[in-house]
Amino acid sequence: MxxxxxxxxxxxxxxxxxxxxxxxxxxxxxxxxxxxxxxxxxxxxxxxxxxxxxxxxxxxxxxxxxxxxxxxxxxxxxxxxxxxxxxxxxxxxxxxxxxxxxxxxxxxxxxxxxxxxxxxxxxxxxxxxxxxxxxxxxxxxxxxxxxTAVEHDEAMETVQAATHAAVLSFALVAESVPDGFETPIYEELRRLARQMTAGTPRVYADIQDTFDGADAVADAAAEIAAAGPEELEALYREAAANWHDERDERDEHDERRDTGGNTT
The missing domain is CATH 3.40.50.720 (NAD(P)-binding Rossmann-like Domain)
Incomplete structure (x- = not known):
């Protein structure tokens, strides 16, 4: 061939x-x-x-x-x-x-x-x-x-465009902190920021130009920045429900598959 x-x-x-x-x-x-x-x-x-x-x-x-x-x-x-x-x-x-x-x-x-x-x-x-x-x-x-083409391109709005926008935003605003102040979440974001900024800028620019997603990240960040304590708690609970419900459903599906549908 x-x-x-x-x-x-x-x-x-x-x-x-x-x-x-x-x-x-x-x-x-x-x-x-x-x-x-x-x-x-x-x-x-x-x-x-x-x-x-x-x-x-x-x-x-x-x-x-x-x-x-x-x-x-x-x-x-x-x-x-x-x-x-x-x-x-x-x-x-x-x-x-x-x-x-x-x-x-x-x-x-x-x-x-x-x-x-x-x-x-x-x-x-x-x-x-x-x-x-x-x-x-x-x-x-x-x-x-x-x-399918539609499923893929829609997924890339989250998997690439929104994700990259969030990590790049952190990379742009994060300031150096003294040794010892790192938290696990900060450490993970720092690792992702270093990994992403070691890549090719044109590739990330093409992704942002092709797929939607960055605007939603910007809107969410603005909403968080403007939120009061009670509003922020509500946003946190909304985010937690999105992720933990999805994870729990996936875990239940995997358990049913592994046990032939019998979870008792």
Missing amino acids: DVLIVGAGSMGTWFGDGIDARVTFADLDRDAAATAAETVGGDVTDLEGETTFDVVCLAVPMAYVTDAIAAQADRAERAIVDVSGVMEPAITAMERHAPELERVSLHPLFAPERAPGSIAVVRARSGPVTDELLAALEQRGNELLET
Whole structure:
């Protein structure tokens, strides 16, 4: 199987390394394509060309994935996939520009250096080629999370946009404290802030531009800041009910499954 990976960043390199195929990279930065090809034992080709491949994978920033699909779909003979991180626009663009091909959208829910992990998968039009690619990723220790484009993108409003906004807000306002004053919650937030700010700013900017979620965090912070003691207690109880009810329901579900439905 011959696979063209458009985008030679960390995610494109991860995908090329995770599949069992002859891989070729194309990127605006030809040096980056050469580096990725050297890393996984692949080749380099021009971003614009007439050579076709069994599969074309778009590993570009989510803001550019629809344009990249439109530009590269004609180079795919059997399947087109993406690992951009946004699914509804990608799936729609694939259907428009490659209606006869197998079409799958993937979102690795981890940074490439933390692989393996869970991969969200939307099989818009599956078949033997994409099944083989997904099987290879599973064999590398990844867990495939089957979903829909709508479910995925709605989840990312919380999982990415709101979460990142909350952590980045803490990172911006937190001040240095003397040693010994740390609490467990502060320590955990500090760890998350350090982890997040060691990443790529453009990636986080693309997420905020693509998914809603940050406004809700800002609204909640403003409500907390304006609340009196009784109002704050009510907000705390509301938050506790949201999280503990969800956890208790999940624990009960797991217990029923483990005991065959009998919890007595």
